[in-house]
Amino acid sequence: MSRKSFLGWPVLRQLRTGDTTGRGPAVTSARTESTEPRIATADSVARSVCPYCAVGCGQLVYTKDNKVIQVEGDPDSPISRGRLCPKGSASEQLGNSPNRVTEVLYRAPRARDWQRIDREKAIDMIVDRFLEARANWWEDRDEDGRPLRRTMGIASLGGATLDNEENYLIKKLFTAAGAIQIENQARI
Ligand code: SF4
Numbered sequence: 001m002s003r004k005s006f007l008g009w010p011v012l013r014q015l016r017t018g019d020t021t022g023r024g025p026a027v028t029s030a031r032t033e034s035t036e037p038r039i040a041t042a043d044s045v046a047r048s049v050c051p052y053c054a055v056g057c058g059q060l061v062y063t064k065d066n067k068v069i070q071v072e073g074d075p076d077s078p079i080s081r082g083r084l085c086p087k088g089s090a091s092e093q094l095g096n097s098p099n100r101v102t103e104v105l106y107r108a109p110r111a112r113d114w115q116r117i118d119r120e121k122a123i124d125m126i127v128d129r130f131l132e133a134r135a136n137w138w139e140d141r142d143e144d145g146r147p148l149r150r151t152m153g154i155a156s157l158g159g160a161t162l163d164n165e166e167n168y169l170i171k172k173l174f175t176a177a178g179a180i181q182i183e184n185q186a187r188i
Pocket of ligand 1: 050054055083085086089
């Protein structure tokens, strides 16, 4: 068995490299030296906000070949100052997970299986149900004749992956339609 050279002793490595605290080149392995961050080859980086909860941590989204390759905390964010929780750190999977559902699925009443349906057909079905429920549960006036102009037949519960603009439009749409139960998961 070959013995390691005494020149490899930690204190000698520190003296040789000038790494007096022992936290730099004196303790860097060859494997660590050969690695580089995956963002090193990114084509571009964009600022964003984590979609998962109401904290709103700042994110840097790195892309390569028009694909998200890494999401990291934004040090310039006054909210999070570069930090992300484990969920926010994993938000690259939001776009790249092989389990991401990219087609419209419909399960008919009492059916056991889901079926793929055309997007236009799905939108028509939603609109039909929305209008029918709105009309069926419309309340124009209360028992004393005072105006209500509301419906109890529709409600909205948004998910935290909706962005500000989507939430703004949803609030506008449902309020204009007469709904009064409008909520978001991030507020619950
Ligand atoms: S990183 Fe975590 S704490 Fe920050 S917004 Fe996302 S889910 Fe919320």
